[in-house]
Amino acid sequence: MKNIDTHFLLRALKRGDINSLEKLYKLYYSKLYWFSKKFDSVTMESDDFVQQTFLKLWDNRNQLKDNVSLDQQIFVICKNLIINQLKREAKTSAHFKEADLSEEEEMQEVEIENCNLKELRDVIDNLPPKRKNIFLLHKIENLTYDEISKSLGISKKTIANHIYLAHNYIKEILCKP
Structure with missing residues (x-):
């Protein structure tokens, strides 16, 4: 379609003409x-993204700009919908990974509880200072990775790594057969 036609469709769409939406749907689907x-x-x-794009286009038709090509506006709407969806999926995925990590930590704690508490204290004291601090903040003071991260200015992955290494060290020393 020519630029003039899309400009006409844009104006009709802004007036609430449902036929212009149908024409745009056929043109851009x-x-x-x-x-x-x-x-x-x-x-x-x-x-789904295409459907959501046209729903958003219709719902926000009064906000469309006359001085920006309709083509550009439609693709920006679609791109933003996709980006927002991918961000939601990434957050959900990260949440599940963190839940898996928590289950793994619980299993490690059960193994450690079977060891002698006195020996446990001695082994924790032998951890490198930073690892010991992170381990105690998380296990004794019950701080979350996020709280420790903000407090110490290090990433959650670094915290997870220190806790993982501390668990392995403790298990290796105390839970020898």
């Missing part, structure tokens, strides 16, 4: 479909 196909969403298909 396959372009948006193949555009969204480039992204790997776990929970949404390309069709």
